[in-house]
Structure formats: structure tokens, C-alpha cells
Amino acid sequence: MEVVQPMADFQDPSQEWRRLFSELLGTFFLVLVAAGGGMMGQAFPNTISRTAAVVAPALMVLSVILFMGKVSGAHLNPAVSVAFSLRGDFPWRRVPGYVLAQLAGAAVAAWFLQAVIGISATTGSNYPASGYSSFDAFLMEAVLTLGLVSVILGTASGAQNVGVIGALGVGSYIALAGLWGSPISGASMNPARTFGPDLIGADFSDFWVYIAGPLTGAVIAVGVAFVLRGYGGGRSGSAAAQGVLGTEVKRSDR
Template sequence: MADPALDPVAGNTSSLGRRYFIRFEEDTLRQRPLWIRLIIEFLGTFVLVTVAAGSGVINHYVGNEPISRTAAVIAPGAVVMAMIYAWGPLSGLHINPAVTFAFAARGVFPTKWIVPYWVVQLAGAICAALFLEVMFGDVSTGGNYPINTPGGEWKSMVMELVLTAILVSVILNTATGGRSIGHNAAIAVGSTVALLGLFASPISGASMNPARTLGPDIVGNDYTGWWLYIVGPLVGAAIAVAIIGAVRGLPDKDELEAAEGGALPMTGTPTREKATE
């Protein structure tokens, strides 16, 4: 191996290498600013609602329902899995007001970011619904509605509560001791979305996400049972937070970083301490 003192080229290369790794470590410690997080939350919710509502809209548009119920509930789980791998470090990839609420209630997400996250999540859902309406029409056919039986709204509300409690428990526990990226969170959360939809979608649509339901409702101007898709997920998320608090105690630093995102470098952004002041 060349001696850097005798070989100027090797010395320069070694110096550049050290400077690169020092800069990389410094950048890795920096956090994304809020505006980048909001862009990711908007795009993520847009993609999720396009896929989740799109199956019903496309089935109605094409006719004869070529997309089976199984495919319709697996697709959102698969796209959530993919987006956690790709975008999870940039915002925490909540793409769900109930998840944002849960992280804030857990004490690992700045409360001043709750409303901005909710606004862009709902905006992403509305834009996705507008896209489906312009492309195929009848976006209401991609919405979530309570089962049409006596007491159907209450049964659907309880189901949304239970499903969201399960989903948020998985999200919170895969975020603990790590980040909401990689195999643990991506596979666990994506498969949970799909599995819960497989058995429960006939009852309430297995939304577990107020934005996913309200986007098509607003664009389609059909608010059937809208309240249960807000009450059920938020109460379910609160139950999940209470459970993890009872069994795991206070959150650690890794859980906080998972909730906020922050695993990828972003040059020139403020540290977490400055961002959350």
C-alpha cells in the first residue's frame, strides 16, 4: 500500500475519503425540514388512495369486476410496503391521520406537526380521488361504506376501531428499537394492511385511515357513515398507544427517530433539536 507521505495522489485520495465519510456522518445526523416531510406525506397518501380506491372505481368503469376483492385488499398492503422501503426515512411515512395521532400521543412526534401532516394527508387523498374521478368517473364506487344491515354503522365502527388498534400496534412496535423502514416495518405493516382487509373488508371496507375514506367521500359528495371512519380509527389508535405504553413503557430515542423519519442524509437541514424547538 502506498505511503500517503511519499505518494501525493494517494495522500489526496485518502484525505478526500476521510472528508467524505465525515461529511456523510454529519449529514446523516441532520433531519429533514418539515416541508420535505409534508411533500412525502402528500405523495404517499396520494399513491395509497389511488391504489386503494382505484380498484373499486376501475371495476365499475370496466364492468364485470375484473379486480377481485382479494387483489383489491392486497394491493394497498403491497404499495404501503414498497413506500415504507422507499420513503419511510423521509417523513416516517404515516400517510394516515390515525398513525400521526398515535405517534403524537406516544410522545415521539412534535405536536405542532400534527395539523400540517393531517392537512397534507387529506389533500393527498382528495387529489387522488379527483384523479380517479377525472380518469374514470364515479369515484364513490371506490369509497368505504358500512355494511348495509341493521346496526351496520355501529358494527362497522367497532370493526374499524379493532382493525386500527391492531394496525397501529404493529406500526408502533416495529418502530420501537429501530426505524419504520426495512424488513421489520415494511413487511409487518404491509402484510397487516392486506390481512386485515382480507377478512374484514366486507364489513366496513377495512379503511383504518380517515383520509383514505374522506378523500373519495368529499369528491364523490357521498358521506354515508363518514363519522365512523373518523371515530373508529382515532379511538383504535388511542387504544394501541395505551397498550404499548403499558407493556413497553416510555419510548426510546430509536422510536422517536422512526416516528419522525430521519434515516437518510439531507444536506443543509436543521438538527432534530432545532426542528422541534
């Protein structure tokens, strides 16, 4: 009984706090390396290349999916949570909690970095490059997020987002997108990743780009997923989006 009851409590879908803590922790680690690359590069010049700065978040996302994907689905990104819900794989009532947890994790990470490194968190945020308009950056963020969410939804359709294949696919895409797309917009693809440093650094210049761009790309990706695979909401997609703690399945896989 001493073993069975705690396990039953853990499997209880009402234990939403476990999922929320998972999202907060995972987003904390993501922003720690994503914003930390720019901030450490500012504090210690010529130590972190652009390649290293964009690959580090990809490796962190890969790791986070592997160690906590089964708990919460490892969204780490408000745009991903919205996309999973639009797809029918994730309950809408859980989206506000997930988004708040992601924003909180990002803010804590940015605060930690600024406190320890002694450099403004704005140096680890995302802004349109000099010589490029906010609209240029918006288009870049939308297209990059379209690819990211397409990869996530595609691997989730086979329940691979809770395993090695999903982790490798998503991590690889983030690295590739950052390598070629980061000079113009920073390749955020994630409102929370930009929100944390902007909040702690008190500079929300062009922040709309990093909300509208990722959300636009995510919505388009849901449409692409429908064209490629039809409706979502099946067993495998729901398990990938929600984790495996009391997954709510809307439709059986066909």
C-alpha cells in the same frame, strides 16, 4: 461547498416541507390503489377481485415505507400521526401539517381517479355494508386500527418502521385485515383514505365511522404499547416516527 451546503439544507429539520410533500405523495399513492380498486372494478366488471382490491393497498404501503420512510416516517394516516404523538415519538406541532398533507394527497388521488376512469369516487370509498349498522362498522374499524397501530408502534420501537421489517409487518397486517374485515366496514383504518373519495364524490354518509373508529383504535393501541413497552419518546421510536431528518429525541433509549 456546492455539495456540502445542499446536504446541510436537506438535513435541516426546519425543512418541514420535505416531510409534508413526502406525506402528501405517499398518501396519494395509497389512495390511488385503495380507492382505485373499487372504481376500476366498477368500470371493468369481473376484472378485480376483493382479494386483489385489499392486497393492493398493502403492497403500496410496503413500497412507500421503503422509499420514503426515512424522510417523514411514512405515516400516511392521521390516526398514525396522532398515535405517534400520544406515544411521545412525534412532536404535536407537526401533526396538523401532516394531517392536512395526508388529506390533500387523498383528495388529489380521488380526483385523479374520477377524472380518468369516469366513475364516481364514491365507488372507491368506504361505507358500512348493507344489513350492518354504523356502530357495527365503527367497532370493526376500531379493532382493525388497534391492530394496525399496534404493529406500527411495535416495529417503530426498534426503529424498524424505516426499514424492511417495518414495511413487511405493516403491509402484511393491512392485507390480512382487509381480507377478513373489509366486507363489513371496508377496512379503511385511515380517515384520509375515506376522506378523499367522499370529498370528490360529495357523499359523507357515515363518515364519522371512519374518523371515530380509527382514532379510537389508535388511542387504545397507544395504551397497549405502554403496557407492553413502557413510555415512548426514545431514540429508535422517534427516528421511526419522524424519519431521520433532524430527529428530535425526548429521552435516550434504556
